[in-house]
Amino acid sequence: xxxxxxxxxxxxxxxxxxxxxxxxxxxxxxxxxxxxxxxxxxxxxxxxxxxxxxxxxxxxxxxxxxxxxxxxxxxxxxxxxxxxxxxxxxxxxxxxxxxxxxxxxxxxxxxxxxxxxxxxxxxxxxxxxxxxxxxxxxxxxxxxxxxxxxxxxxxxxxxxxxxxxxxxxxxxxxxxxxxxxxxxxxxxxxxxxxxxxxxxxxxxxxxxxxxxxxxxxxxxxxxxxxxxxxxxxxxxxxxxxxxxxxxxxxxxxxxxxxxxxxxxxxxxxxxxxxxxxxxxxxxxxxxxxxxxxxxxxxxxxxxxxxxxxxxxxxxxxxxxxxxxxxxxxxxxxxxxxxxxxxxxxxxxxxxxxxxx
Amino acid sequence: xxxxxxxxxxxxxxxxxxxxxxxxxxxxxxxxxxxxxxxxxxxxxxxxxxxxxxxxxxxxxxxxxxxxxxxxxxxxxxxxxxxxxxxxxxxxxxxxxxxxxxxxxxxxxxxxxxxxxxxxxxxxxxxxxxxxxxxxxxxxxxxxxxxxxxxxxxxxxxxxxxxxxxxxxxxxxxxxxxxxxx
Numbered sequence: 318x319x320x321x322x323x324x325x326x327x328x329x330x331x332x333x334x335x336x337x338x339x340x341x342x343x344x345x346x347x348x349x350x351x352x353x354x355x356x357x358x359x360x361x362x363x364x365x366x367x368x369x370x371x372x373x374x375x376x377x378x379x380x381x382x383x384x385x386x387x388x389x390x391x392x393x394x395x396x397x398x399x400x401x402x403x404x405x406x407x408x409x410x411x412x413x414x415x416x417x418x419x420x421x422x423x424x425x426x427x428x429x430x431x432x433x434x435x436x437x438x439x440x441x442x443x444x445x446x447x448x449x450x451x452x453x454x455x456x457x458x459x460x461x462x463x464x465x466x467x468x469x470x471x472x473x474x475x476x477x478x479x480x481x482x483x484x485x486x487x488x489x490x491x492x493x494x495x496x497x498x499x500x501x502x503x504x505x506x507x508x509x510x511x512x513x514x515x516x517x518x519x520x521x522x523x524x525x526x527x528x529x530x531x532x533x534x535x536x537x538x539x540x541x542x543x544x545x546x547x548x549x550x551x552x553x554x555x556x557x558x559x560x561x562x563x564x565x566x567x568x569x570x571x572x573x574x575x576x577x578x579x580x581x582x583x584x585x586x587x588x589x590x591x592x593x594x595x596x597x598x599x600x601x602x603x604x605x606x607x608x609x610x611x612x613x614x615x616x617x618x619x620x621x622x623x624x625x626x627x628x629x630x631x632x633x634x635x636x637x638x639x640x641x642x643x644x645x646x647x648x649x650x651x652x653x654x655x656x657x658x659x660x661x662x663x664x665x666x667x668x669x670x671x672x673x
Numbered sequence: 674x675x676x677x678x679x680x681x682x683x684x685x686x687x688x689x690x691x692x693x694x695x696x697x698x699x700x701x702x703x704x705x706x707x708x709x710x711x712x713x714x715x716x717x718x719x720x721x722x723x724x725x726x727x728x729x730x731x732x733x734x735x736x737x738x739x740x741x742x743x744x745x746x747x748x749x750x751x752x753x754x755x756x757x758x759x760x761x762x763x764x765x766x767x768x769x770x771x772x773x774x775x776x777x778x779x780x781x782x783x784x785x786x787x788x789x790x791x792x793x794x795x796x797x798x799x800x801x802x803x804x805x806x807x808x809x810x811x812x813x814x815x816x817x818x819x820x821x822x823x824x825x826x827x828x829x830x831x832x833x834x835x836x837x838x839x840x841x842x843x844x845x846x847x848x849x850x851x852x853x854x855x
Contacts, residue, residue, distance in 0.1 A: 440793050447790055544851075548784075549822070553854070613775060
């Protein structure tokens with residue numbers, strides 16, 4: 318009897334539930350039929366909505382999460398010596414590969430000198446910006462040389478923030494870093510990715526004559542987009558003058574520059590820029606894909622395909638550049654270029670040895 | 674039991690009702706040919722002649738969006754981006770315009786994060802609103818603005834303009850880029 322009662326109650330409950338559910342379903346169906354249609358939600362702002370959305374990252378730009386023994390060791394070394402890297406500050410997508418050592422097991426980092434606060438605010442760069450960055454660390458040249466010495470790398474790239482607050486833009490400090498490196502590790506090949514020192518050509522000469530092997534300074538983009546992409550204190554002519562002066566100061570010096578693609582430049586503008594660079598005896602150019610580092614920076618206008626990057630590489634080599642590194646993930650100091658440039662420098666050394 | 678179930682069912686149903694409020698990206702006129710060859714204020718903000726204007730449909734639709742809530746936490750602010758497209762957003766009172774733009778995915782940059790060290794959040798305020806912002810630009814802001822492209826008499830840095838209650842209907846323009854060749 319109890320079992321029956323229980324069962325009857327269940328049936329009753331189910332039927333009440335069904336009635337209510339059925340009623341509400343019918344009610345709902347009516348409301349949906351009579352209510353606003355899909356077009357209510359699709360407004361003429363659909364184009365704007367899709368415009369506001371970021372382009373999806375294409376598969377060729379997806380990189381590994383950085384990890385591993387070399388990566389951790391590098392991170393610890395840098396922190397203990399109070400050094401910053403542009404790899405971390407600018408959120409480089411290659412950090413896992415370069416720090417991890419890659420196929421050849423050669424860990425590379427690009428050390429950022431003169432602190433991690435830049436006096437300029439460019440629309441593409443996520444390095445911290447400050448009007449008054451901290452004072453220079455007088456131990457930095459020594460510490461940098463010591464750290465690089467302990468790693469055993471044979472090619473190092475040094476880069477720095479802009480220091481418009483310093484009278485010489487930090488040129489003397491950078492030159493000292495190079496000199497210390499050459500003292501501590503004489504066989505080391507040194508590349509410096511230099512600021513423009515507000516166009517102070519004496520400062521450029523000071524750095525270019527300090528003994529470095531490659532002087533790099535990035536144009537970043539084509540002439541038309543300079544004032545949009547870079548801080549207004551930087552411009553095309555000023556940067557080109559820096560590269561010209563560096564070559565003048567030390568004729569054997571390799572000069573190098575980098576361009577970011579995907580910011581809205583046209584093919585003709587890129588070709589014009591490459592022609593200008595060749596005309597000013599710049600030896601190396603690299604092309605990489607611009608990637609939006611944070612939502613406070615420029616959106617990507619275009620994801621250039623690897624095939625297109627290859628075309629720029631071929632064009633560059635045909636135009637007479639000593640070396641062109643071109644690819645979506647290539648950056649100014651991407652490790653792949655180092656080996657080739659190392660070859661060029663060693664070739665040059667051999668030639669001059671034979672002549673002597 | 675049935676009452677409880679009915680209430681729950683009705684509550685569920687209410688959640689399914691479409692939102693009848695217009696979305697915050699309301700249908701606004703596309704100002705497609707809004708490239709400013711000169712720094713003329715009227716060109717930058719055409720065809721929005723003056724704001725607020727009782728006669729404009731645009732203003733009517735904005736009025737409809739106003740909530741009755743007396744404790745207003747947000748106000749409607751209009752951003753016109755570099756291409757001339759308009760976005761009316763709910764700006765939180767007390768937030769600066771640069772952050773408001775970022776929160777609503779408007780194409781405005783902010784490289785120095787509001788520390789008066791760059792001019793990437795440069796905005797042109799509608800002339801009718803410039804004197805109602807509640808603050809004048811300080812020396813440091815003017816120094817940074819001096820470097821910006823597309824500078825006008827009513828330019829401000831977005832990070833220095835804090836949203837206030839009277840900002841309902843504010844219109845600001847991200848200036849279109851003017852190439853400078855060197």
